Amino acid sequence: xxxxxxxxxxxxxxxxxxxxxxxxxxxxxxxxxxxxxxxxxxxxxxxxxxxxxxxxxxxxxxxxxxxxxxxxxxxxxxxxxxxxxxxxxxxxxxxxxxxxxxxxxxxxxxxxxxxxxxxxxxxxxxxxxxxxxxxxxxxxxxxxxxxxxxxxxxxxxxxxxxxxxxxxxxxxxxxxxxxxxxxxxxxxxxxxxxxxxxxxxxxxxxxxxxxxxxxxxxxxxxxxxxxxxxxxxxxxxxxxxxxxxxxxxxxxx
Amino acid sequence: xxxxxxxxxxxxxxxxxxxxxxxxxxxxxxxxxxxxxxxxxxxxxxxxxxxxxxxxxxxxxxxxxxxxxxxxxxxxxxxxxxxxxxxxxxxxxxxxxxxxxxxxxxxxxxxxxxxxxxxxxxxxxxxxxxxxxxxxxxxxxxxxxxxxxxxxxxxxxxxxxxxxxxxxxxxxxxxxxxxxxxxxxxxxxxxxxxxxxxxxxxxxxxxxxxxxxxxxxxxxxxxxxxxxxxxxxxxxxxxxxxxxxxxxxxxxxxxxxxxxxxxxxxxxxxxxxxxxxxxxxxxxxxxxxxxxxxxxxxxxxxxxxxxxxxxxxxxxx
Numbered sequence: 001x002x003x004x005x006x007x008x009x010x011x012x013x014x015x016x017x018x019x020x021x022x023x024x025x026x027x028x029x030x031x032x033x034x035x036x037x038x039x040x041x042x043x044x045x046x047x048x049x050x051x052x053x054x055x056x057x058x059x060x061x062x063x064x065x066x067x068x069x070x071x072x073x074x075x076x077x078x079x080x081x082x083x084x085x086x087x088x089x090x091x092x093x094x095x096x097x098x099x100x101x102x103x104x105x106x107x108x109x110x111x112x113x114x115x116x117x118x119x120x121x122x123x124x125x126x127x128x129x130x131x132x133x134x135x136x137x138x139x140x141x142x143x144x145x146x147x148x149x150x151x152x153x154x155x156x157x158x159x160x161x162x163x164x165x166x167x168x169x170x171x172x173x174x175x176x177x178x179x180x181x182x183x184x185x186x187x188x189x190x191x192x193x194x195x196x197x198x199x200x201x202x203x204x205x206x207x208x209x210x211x212x213x214x215x216x217x218x219x220x221x222x223x224x225x226x227x228x229x230x231x232x233x234x235x236x237x238x239x240x241x242x243x244x245x246x247x248x249x250x251x252x253x
Numbered sequence: 254x255x256x257x258x259x260x261x262x263x264x265x266x267x268x269x270x271x272x273x274x275x276x277x278x279x280x281x282x283x284x285x286x287x288x289x290x291x292x293x294x295x296x297x298x299x300x301x302x303x304x305x306x307x308x309x310x311x312x313x314x315x316x317x318x319x320x321x322x323x324x325x326x327x328x329x330x331x332x333x334x335x336x337x338x339x340x341x342x343x344x345x346x347x348x349x350x351x352x353x354x355x356x357x358x359x360x361x362x363x364x365x366x367x368x369x370x371x372x373x374x375x376x377x378x379x380x381x382x383x384x385x386x387x388x389x390x391x392x393x394x395x396x397x398x399x400x401x402x403x404x405x406x407x408x409x410x411x412x413x414x415x416x417x418x419x420x421x422x423x424x425x426x427x428x429x430x431x432x433x434x435x436x437x438x439x440x441x442x443x444x445x446x447x448x449x450x451x452x453x454x455x456x457x458x459x460x461x462x463x464x465x466x467x468x469x470x471x472x473x474x475x476x477x478x479x480x481x482x483x484x485x486x487x488x489x490x491x492x493x494x495x496x497x498x499x500x501x502x503x504x505x506x507x508x509x510x511x512x513x514x515x516x517x518x519x520x521x522x523x524x525x526x527x528x529x530x531x532x533x534x535x536x537x538x539x540x541x542x543x544x545x546x547x548x549x550x551x552x553x554x555x556x557x558x559x560x561x562x563x564x565x566x567x568x569x570x
Contacts, residue, residue, distance in 0.1 A: 004359055011356040019344050022385065090340035090401065093304045095330040096357045 005097035012104020013111075020108075030074065031116050034067040035123050041186060042127060057131075057218035060124040061141070062185035065209040067120060068113065068149035069180055073173050075109050075156035080166050098249040106153050113149045117142065132217030141215035144229045148208045151233035151240070158244040184209055188220055204232035256315075257282045257409050257440035258303065263312030265298055265464075272298040273309065274464035280457075285431075285441040287455030289448060289556065295464035296444035297337065300413045303442065304334045317408045330358075333402030333410040337417060339394045340401065341386050347397050348373060348382035351404065358405050372400040376430060392423025399430050410434065412443040416450060428453060448553050462560040475555045484521050484531060487544040491515045500538050502530040521547070 020027050042059055082088060082105075091101050121142075131138060159172055182196070183205040189197040200206055211229035214221030258280035265273040272295045280286040290296050301307035303316055305325040314320065319327040334340065341350050348369050355365025373379045376396040386394060395415060402410055412431065416424040431454055434441060445451050451458045452472045460468040460475070468475055484503070488494060491512050498508055503519040510517045521527035524547050535542050 007359070008357060011353060015342065015345070015353055018349055022344055085343070086336060086338035086340040087342045088340075089304075089306060089336055090334065090354065091357070092306055093329060093332065093334045094354070094357050095326065095359070100357075 005100065005103075008097040008100035009103035009107065012100050013107040014104075016104060016108030017111075020112075027112065030112060031119050034063070034070075034116060034120050037067070038063045038120060038123065039127070054128075054130075054219070056124075056127065056129050057216075058188075058213070058220045059186065060129040061212040061216050061218060061220075062183075062209045063124075064117065064120060064145050065148060065205050065212060066180055066183070066185040067116065068145050068208070069152050069183075069205045070176065071109065071113055071149050072152040072156040072159075073169075073176055075105070075153050076160040076163070076169050076172060077166070078109075079105060079157050079160035080163060080169050083160065083164065084166070099245040102157050102244055102248055105157065106150070109153050110146065110150060113153075114146060117145060133215050137215040137217070140226070141212040144208055144211055144215070144226070147230065147233045148205065151204075151236040154237055154240040154244055158240045158247065161244055161247045179203070180205065184220065204236065207232050255282055256280065257317060258286075258442060259313070259315040260299075260303075261313040263299070263302060263314055264310045265295075265302065265307065266310055271464050273302070273312075275312070276461065276464060276466055278459055278466060278469075280440060280442055282440055283438050284456040285435055285443060285454055287451030287458040288442065288444040288461055289446070289451045289458055290444070290461035291446060291560070294461045296461060297413055298464075299461075300334070300336070300411045300442070300444060303409075304332060304411055305329060306334075330405065331408040333404075333407035335395075335398050335402045335410070335412045335415055337414050339386070339398045341394065341398055343387040344385060346383045346385055347378055347389070350386060350397065351401055354401050355404050360404070368404055372403065375433075376400045377426075390423065391419050392426045395419060395423065395427050396430055399427065403434070406437070407439065409440045409442065412441060414444055414446065416445070416447070424450075448551070448556055460556060460559050468555075468559045475559075476550050478555070481550070482521050482524055482547055483518055483550055484527055485516060485518045485544070485546050485548060486531060486535075486542055488515045488517075489541040489543055493540050496538065497535070497540055500534050500540075502534055503527070515543075 038060070041063065042056060079102075082101075088101070133141070160169065163169055163172060182200055183203045184200055185205065189200045189206075192200060207225055207228040210220065210222050211225040212221075213219070214223060214225060256279050258278065260276060260278040262275045262277060263273050264271065264275055274295075276295065276299065278286075278288075278299075288296050288299065298307065302309045302314055303321065305321050305328050308322065314322065316328050317331040319331075321328050342353070345353070351369035351372055352365050355368045356362065358365075360368060369382075370379070373382045376399065378393060378397055378400070381389065381393065386397065389397065399412075399415070415431065416427050419427065428450070431441065431443070441454075443451070443454060455472070457469070457471055458475060459466050468478065470478065486497065486501070488497060494510055494512060494515065494517060497517060498505065498510065501508075501517075501519075503521070508517055508519040528545065528547055531545060532542075535545075
C-alpha cells in the first residue's frame with residue numbers, strides 16, 4: 001500500500017463506471033437476470049417446501065442472499081477477462097498502489113450489486129412480498145446481504161487470479177451452482193434428507209439467508225443468526241482479501 | 254551514471270527451455286538500442302524482466318540506476334513500456350485512456366487531462382480522442398500506446414516489436430513517433446525482428462539468439478564484422494554462371510551462386526581492384542553481364558551469419 005492507494009482505487013472505479021457508460025445494455029442484463037430467477041422460482045417452481053406462512057416471504061430473502069452469492073461469477077469473469085488484456089501489463093508496470101486494480105473492481109461491483117439489490121427488492125414488493133420488521137432491521141438485512149456480496153466478491157477475485165484463464169472460470173462457475181443451491185435459499189433444511197441438513201445449515205449463504213429472514217420478520221427466520229451472518233463473511237474476507245492482493249502484486253513466475 | 258540499462262548474466266527458464274541464457278547487455282543513457290533476434294530468441298522475456306513484470310531466475314538487472322528485483326518501486330516511475338499487444342483499455346476512448354494513465358501516474362485530475370490532450374495532439378490523434386480504442390486502426394492504436402508510455406517522459410522506454418503486424422503506413426507512423434523521442438534524453442530499448450527497423454532507428458544493435466547475445470555494435474560495425482564489402486554480378490545467361498565462377502579473379506570458395514537470379518556474389522577486400530578485375534575478365538571471356546555492383550552486406554546477411562555462427566559453436570561443443 002502507498003499513499004495513493006485511495007486515489008488509485010478511485011481512478012480504477014471510474015474506469016469501470018466508464019465501461020458501464022459505454023455498455024449500458026450489459027449493465028441492464030446484469031440487473032434483470034436475478035429478477036428472472038426470482039420470478040421463475042416464485043411462480044413456476046415455487047411451492048413452499050416445508051415453509052410455515054407465505055412462500056414468497058420465505059423465498060425473497062433467500063433469493064436476495066443467492067443473488068449476492070452468485071455475484072462471485074460476474075466478478076470472476078470480469079477479472080479473468082481483464083487479466084488477459086494488455087492493459088494489465090501497463091497497470092502492473094506503473095507506480096500505482098498494488099491493490100488498486102482489484103479495489104476498483106470491487107467498488108464498481110458493489111455499486112452494481114447495490115443497484116441490483118434495489119431492483120430485486122422493488123420487484124419483490126411488487127409481487128406481494130411484505131417484510132414485517134422495523135426500518136432499522138430492514139437496513140440491517142440489506143447491510144448483511146451486501147457484506148455477503150463483498151466477501152464473495154473477494155473470493156471471486158482470488159479464484160480468478162488463481163484460474164487465470166476464462167476457460168477455467170467456466171469450471172468454477174459450474175461448481176458455484178451446487179454451492180448456491182445447497183443452501184436454504186429455496187427450502188428449509190427440515191425438508192431435506194438428514195445428512196444434507198447440517199451441510200446446508202453451515203453454508204455461509206444459509207446463515208445470511210436465515211439472518212435476513214429474521215430481520216425481515218418472515219418465515220424461516222431464527223434468532224441468533226445475525227452474528228454468524230456477520231462473522232462468516234468477515235472471516236472469508238480476512239483470508240481472501242490479502243491472498244488476492246498479494247497474488248496480484250507478485251511478478252509472474 | 255552513464256548506463257541506463259545494465260544486464261549481467263540474466264537467466265530465465267520456462268520448464269526445460271531457457272528463454273534467457275546468461276544474457277549481458279549495456280545501454281548508454283540517451284541512446285536508442287536495438288535488440289534484434291528471431292521469434293523465440295528471448296527478446297520479449299528480456300523486456301518483461303526489464304519492465305519489472307517478470308522475475309528472472311538469476312543474474313543482475315539494473316534499470317535507471319535501480320535493481321529491478323529489489324527496487325521495482327523505484328524503477329516503475331522511471332520507465333515506459335510499449336508491449337507487443339496494445340496495453341490500452343479497448344472499451345474506452347483514446348483520451349479516457351491517457352487521462353486514466355495520467356491519474357495513475359499521480360499527475361492529478363487537471364494535469365492528467367491537459368497531458369492527455371497534449372499527447373493526442375502530438376501523435377496526431379486529437380480528432381479521434383473520443384472514439385473507443387477498439388475501433389482504431391493498427392497504426393493509431395500503436396501511436397496511442399506509445400503516447401500512453403510517454404505520459405511522464407520516462408527515463409527509459411521499452412518498445413517490444415513496436416511495428417509487428419502493422420502495414421507499411423502504420424510502420425512509418427510509428428517510426429516517425431519514435432524518432433521524435435530521440436534527443437529528448439529518453440533512453441529507448443527497442444526489440445525487433447526487422448533488421449531494417451534496427452538499422453533505421455537504433456544507435457547500437459545487439460543481436461540475440463536463443464537467449465544469448467551473439468553480437469553487439471553499431472549497424473556499420475556489425476556489417477563490417479560479417480565480412481565487409483561484396484561484389485554482385487548478374488549475368489544475362491544463367492548457363493554461364495559456372496564458367497564465370499572459374500574465370501573471375503575472386504576467392505572461389507567464398508563465391509555464392511543464385512541460379513534463379515543469375516547472380517553470383519563474393520566478398521572482396523580491395524574494392525576497386527576487384528571491380529576492374531571482374532569487368533575485364535568478363536569482357537575477355539565474352540560473358541555478358543547485366544549488372545556488376547559493389548555493396549555493403551545487408552543486415553540480413555549479417556544476422557544470418559551471426560546466428561548461424563552461434564549454431565556452429567554449439568555443434569562444436
